[in-house]
Amino acid sequence: MISVGVIGYGYWGPNIVRNFQSLDLGCVKSVSDINSKVLQKAKKAYPSIHTTTDCHEILRSPEIDAVAVITPVATHYPLVKEALENGKHVFVEKPFTDNVSHAEELVELADKKNLKLMVDHTFLFTGAVKKTKELIDDGALGAIYYYDSMRVNLGLFQTDVNVVWDLAPHDLSIMKHLIKAKPKAVVATGECHVNGKEDVAYITVYFEDSVIAHFNVNWLSPVKIRMTLIGGEKKMLVWNDLVADEKLRIYDKGVTKSNGDGQNVHELLVSYRMGDVWSPRIDQIEALGAETKYFVDCVENNKTPFNDGVAGLEVVKMLAAADESLSNKGGMVYL
Amino acid sequence: MISVGVIGYGYWGPNIVRNFQSLDLGCVKSVSDINSKVLQKAKKAYPSIHTTTDCHEILRSPEIDAVAVITPVATHYPLVKEALENGKHVFVEKPFTDNVSHAEELVELADKKNLKLMVDHTFLFTGAVKKTKELIDDGALGAIYYYDSMRVNLGLFQTDVNVVWDLAPHDLSIMKHLIKAKPKAVVATGECHVNGKEDVAYITVYFEDSVIAHFNVNWLSPVKIRMTLIGGEKKMLVWNDLVADEKLRIYDKGVTKSNGDGQNVHELLVSYRMGDVWSPRIDQIEALGAETKYFVDCVENNKTPFNDGVAGLEVVKMLAAADESLSNKGGMVYL
Amino acid sequence: MISVGVIGYGYWGPNIVRNFQSLDLGCVKSVSDINSKVLQKAKKAYPSIHTTTDCHEILRSPEIDAVAVITPVATHYPLVKEALENGKHVFVEKPFTDNVSHAEELVELADKKNLKLMVDHTFLFTGAVKKTKELIDDGALGAIYYYDSMRVNLGLFQTDVNVVWDLAPHDLSIMKHLIKAKPKAVVATGECHVNGKEDVAYITVYFEDSVIAHFNVNWLSPVKIRMTLIGGEKKMLVWNDLVADEKLRIYDKGVTKSNGDGQNVHELLVSYRMGDVWSPRIDQIEALGAETKYFVDCVENNKTPFNDGVAGLEVVKMLAAADESLSNKGGMVYL
């Protein structure tokens, strides 16, 4: 079992530590955070784990095989870089970095050093996304027409990034994971109302073929919505992530061109198929548990994770393009 | 009571006739349609009404005071123009026209002839919209941050227009009716999958201040959704038009800038107010009945309807701008 | 096509007339009601139909083949009896009669006169009930464990009957239609709060085997609920009649006895199957239209309707037993 050092024990760090620890024999050796108060919590929960306010101690420790970087995005580049330079495999929080060139440099460095670099796109390990990928890969939905997601709620406002960098990485990574077509360009619109950063934004991704993806992210919604519609030529899917059961519904509905007699303008050339609705049972496993296990497996058995630095880079490219388009108030930005 | 002639007895026409007839003494004198089959239905339902396949008969009849034009959008301009030139008041189906200059010309003509010109934006007469307007005008929501609507379902595909011209007129007219801020520019993205016209589209409207509006229209959704979120500084509102009761929910939720101590990056500078939720009772009246009654009232008492040609023109301007932006794949188009 | 006379043009009568008229050639010859005002409405809607305040005119007319009795339940017995004695087939509103002996007498009389007698249990003709019956008859649910329905809303209070006789006939007739097991006894509880008649009631029906049925009927609920759960050995079904789509959901869930190792008290002897959920498409036809068509077919082709007097009698027996049990505040009443 590899030895893991975790840098950052704020909002998400404790979940990372808990899951790495839940693996056989627990593999977290050290935890660091600049805030000594939170380290006390870590110590109380895991008396056996070493804690420090100096992350370099972890980054350079010969006893650490892999480092989990669970810190604000602006710090990802220097920390991941130092980890790789010291021969550590890296598990890094999403978004991978706050700009494209940094992400590209890190991917290259990991490659050169032959180290594993995984970006924490947790949703890719949920039962809902796994089942949806199965369905799409099996051709159950047919050719994909569109991917339309809505991720809105009240807050939490971030001070270091806008709503795009906070919420969209989830959906962009899921979309990229599910859809084989190649994203071509991004158009984004939005506004700032509260703290000078966009708190409402709408992102459209164009593809090389006629697939289109859209992302509605909002920090100012009174209701929490986590809904994704995927329209396919054969079937259509709705994923409501907030319901306990039946998160996925697959609709045997579709549209086909037909030779209308032209009499009825409302049906000319198009006919509709209205069939049954089916809600497959999906695994209830904790996604982060599966992901940490997968990371260890990739490191120990020298596998390339599907959520590696390259996948993280593609998400960063779309986020950066969205920011550029936002600053132009719309306007297409090619990837 | 005025005499009304109705041109077009297809999908929507029968509702128009039924509602004009339901007014005291019923006021529909003639109905025309190019399809003699549907005229037989009209005759069977209303033996007393004159029917004809020649719309000009109605447009020129000295016995007709007002004409309702319930035909495909491409025919609105010539029919409304002929009606106005013959001194008839006009009630015309939405969208008003298929281009801006035609709409401008008709507004001018009606003005010159001192005739009433009403565009059928039926939703403005629903209990939900009326109550929402009250709340916004009374300042209950405070300054408006955003207006976000979703109007998606499977079909009906139109052969003469894309999904923007088919579904967005509803939401654009409602938004214009509710929000006082002046729309400044439009950004639209979308794709065609079935019949060469956009069947999925996303429209953003920028305003002179930081208000932003967004419209998600889709002919390829397996589920029918009619949902609008309105975020205000004081309160937020969700309108779900598909539920029988409690269509409107007003959330006493909001965000206020606060002097965070900077310790917790997640709350810095922003605090949240989470209060009660309130669902006001709204009128159950049939909107189209109220609208036809209002039209007769405006004609008989020489009132200017709030949904007049000018209001219809503003919607057409946004639709035309959306089409132009769509053709540029998301470029900003100023209004 | 037979000639139909309709007695009673109050709340439900107009729907009966509209549907009989919608059949080819329309078959309603006369309508009667004690209230001449409502007859004017009938005349306006159907100028060709004869109207009268004297129901006996219809009951004795040689030109009438069948009579639809759409009047308060207390009048069903004398009207149906007179109709049968005059050789008319009868379509009668539910509940069939207000006591068992009257129902038995009418069944006998119809039988003796060889006339069709159909009780208007409209729900049996809905797509949801038809599909559910298919599923049960095909054994998809396996042996039925329980039938549990909830039919609650605010009002409408009846002056002539309590909530049991007003709402339960729907669910009792559906249950009887779906479940082959023989009802054995009834237990009912309830209370009066407003007008001296039970406005809240709970009915349990025991069967000869271990099937159990329960009916929750309530005139004092702030929310409208129309939900039925059917538990089977193989699958379970939930019918929510208030949603536009997906009214039926079939759950591939169940319980099987297993040889637990006794270690875990929570699983001992029982294991659970948690599979997919499936929502079959159901017909959207108007139930009353199908029922009136079926009535005419039964009369013209001498078929015995499944919702005949015998079926109506079985419902009346359960209603009467429920009343008796109510008066004992619970206590089993054998059928």
Add this chain to the structure above:
Amino acid sequence: MISVGVIGYGYWGPNIVRNFQSLDLGCVKSVSDINSKVLQKAKKAYPSIHTTTDCHEILRSPEIDAVAVITPVATHYPLVKEALENGKHVFVEKPFTDNVSHAEELVELADKKNLKLMVDHTFLFTGAVKKTKELIDDGALGAIYYYDSMRVNLGLFQTDVNVVWDLAPHDLSIMKHLIKAKPKAVVATGECHVNGKEDVAYITVYFEDSVIAHFNVNWLSPVKIRMTLIGGEKKMLVWNDLVADEKLRIYDKGVTKSNGDGQNVHELLVSYRMGDVWSPRIDQIEALGAETKYFVDCVENNKTPFNDGVAGLEVVKMLAAADESLSNKGGMVYL
């Protein structure tokens, strides 16, 4: 801070320990269970806590002030009795005991020994129940007409009790807590399908006035439902415990007797008030945390808990009456 010993570390015990520990200084000194495996879990989670397979060690320890009995109901009587005889205050899992006389004896013993005896009816400490009690006590709902709860799901089958003793204690204790009227009699119906114990049951509780309560409990439902309707003279309330937000809705709806003109049988004597709907914000605190804190407070400051043995006894009386009625298939059993 008092010292607490916890007997039983199965399904619920760990939650009890966690919550008592979360109080300042943590107060759990010892945990016992007959299963040494689960004690290892306890030891791993709380190294400082003493564990033993001999509950008597705890029951007799001079260092223990209070004992929490979190074991199967059949063992409550002997364990609670021994605890009280040894001068320990007692926190006992619901249902209090499996028969009335045992409960009465324990209440008496605690009283004689002047020791605190609290029954774990956790729901009484939820924000939803606290808010509902406020509303009822403040008269917001007016005189209560009925209390109607539904608590159904698939399993978990218990081996020692039927569905009534498993699920109904929650709702009976909540109902008793909220409604001041005195329960008078119980009628219960149900059936056994799987393991020889009732897995579906319906309980009606009659009161001295016209209040009526009904409880639908079911281990064989494909869907999980936790819904309670409370009808009042002035307002009505719906509690859906499964939604994250807006668990409570208060409806400004009601029925009032009016002097109908007798023309319309459907409105005679009764009129309806249809007003707004309101969903109050409720506390999100963990109920069990509040309850354990309250227990310690009652012990340390010699307060009588509202969920004391007497309250627990009243629930047991209704459960026993329900069982007796069940065995008579619905006969009324006076309390």
